[in-house]
Amino acid sequence: MALTRDAGLQAERTVLAWRRTAFAMLVNGALILRAAVVTHAASLWAAATLVIAATVCGYVAARNRQRALSTTESPPAPQAVLMRLTIAVTWLVCIAVAIAH
Structure with a gap:
């Protein structure tokens, strides 16, 4: 028996959370x-x-994640490089703001 992807709303909630985070930033x-x-x-x-x-x-x-989730049966994991880059930039901003004050 082949496993099929759950058609739940997890992917949509994840994408919305990423967009909310981008808007807050x-x-x-x-x-x-x-x-x-x-x-x-x-x-x-x-x-x-x-x-x-x-x-x-x-x-x-x-x-990009929304496209990947909507077009494939088994979506790939998000790109780790982009996530690491975002984290690094966020830390640099925190350090810059701390130095400015």
């Missing part, structure tokens, strides 16, 4: 950008750029 990037404009701090400009770049990576990962 975008809001944080906008707030850091606003602080950079007000204070003229170079480290905040760098942090805002990194957060917005991580947001784009997260959104692209969510979109």
